[in-house]
Amino acid sequence: MDLKDKHIVIAGGSTGIGFEIARQAQLKGAKVTLLGRSAEKLANAEKRLSSPATYVQCDIGDTESAKNGFEQVGEFDYFVSTAADLTYAPLAEMDTGAIDRMLAGKFWGPINLVKYGLKNIKPGGSVVLFSGLAADRPAPGTSMVSALNAGVEGLVKALAVELAPIRFNSISPGVVDTEGWAFMPEEDRKAFFASLETSLPARKVGAPADLADATLFALQNPYLTGETIHVNGGGSLM
DSSP states (O other), rough: OOOOOOEEEEEEESSHHHHHHHHHHHHHHEEEEEESSOOHHHHHHHHHSOOOOOEEOOOSSSHHHHHHHHHHHHHEEEEEEEOOOOOOOOOGGGOOOOOOOOHIIIIIIHIIIIIIIGGGGEEEEEEEEEEOGGGGGTTOOOOHHHHHHHHHHHHHHHHHHHHTEEEEEEEOOOOOOOGTTSSSSSHHHHHHHHHHHHTTTTTOOOHHHHHHHHHHHHHHOOOSSSOOEEESSSGGGG
């Protein structure tokens, strides 16, 4: 399938998986617009891409910012959101501000997309939202993350029916080697990744390219809607 002259909008596209989706989309001929809260990160991402891209500074989890951002974006074919600001901690001990930040990216972001962005989607368009492994394999300290990921997966099913023929799907990644693990000391991170490389059925830690490939497939396949694609190395089987 050809992305030539298609316009793909990526929230969270300045780093990690979102950036790799943008990179691969450009290589396939797409026009790319990056959305994010940090103008500096967006500008740096645009410089690292192989071709010029558009970027719009906005927070899709904030109503007014999302409305203004989607007005600047204009018409588009595909939308992806990898945006998330996650905190892992026991729910009873979690700061309310951290909960609000998680809700903004994973919950209010998709709602604002539907309310203010989809009026600009072209015929044949589709949306991919990111959930995550915690929806299927919750652990202590993941209650909010698990609930939000499961909510994303339920939302795409409902929206695939409610807003048909626009297609909605979700991608559920496992552990992916991105900047998001920078909080962990390097030696600890290496040991953690090494343990996964021996325990996961796929015998590897995910790479951003693995998730980008699945995302572009989900965006383009005209017979796929309301589904969650698990790209986790078999993590949900353990």
